Amino acid sequence: GAVVSQHPSWVICKSGTSVKIECRSLDFQATTMFWYRQFPKQSLMLMATSNEGSKATYEQGVEKDKFLINHASLTLSTLTVTSAHPEDSSFYICSAGSHDNSPLHFGNGTRLTVT
């Protein structure tokens, strides 16, 4: 069964609005979770690392004020896309591992469409 749950699976929003995506680890506690993004016909790209109880670390080129990450508990991380624009339309996927050497488990992703 799924060990990482992501919600919603798809969302359509209007330009200028904000969207929140939740990522939960179901069977383990995750002090660190990771947010990836995949544009059509491209690979998954790491956006940011979500750290429980502290600030997220963002990859180069990812706007931290636009993609707000909150990791308030050991099983939940949220990504909020603020003031969404059509170019933010993408497939957003979170991931987590139960310990440092374990393979990452991925959620089922969220398809965001901004109109």
Add this chain to the structure above:
Amino acid sequence: DQQVKQNSPSLSVQEGRISILNCDYTNSMFDYFLWYKKYPAEGPTFLISISSIKDKNEDGRFTVFLNKSAKHLSLHIVPSQPGDSAVYFCAARWGTSYGKLTFGQGTILTVHP
């Protein structure tokens, strides 16, 4: 700069035959490699991994080979089944950045009955 490359965007194989998916990397710091399988509108599912200290790892029908000198890895699926049809991503990571995976572009595998 694409540090992990899968140069074949697609592969078509007959059921029962071997599927060989290839992946090349450029960053010699990578010390752990993984293969993921992905269906449309779903997240990747972990298949098999290999540490850089090994050159082969086998799990059922799946075998991953690593050639460090050539910076090349491959995934063999034997025998291939129609249910194996999906997008396959190779990924790499290094050192303490256990969660920071660098993915290839993916290869679409189609297994024909």
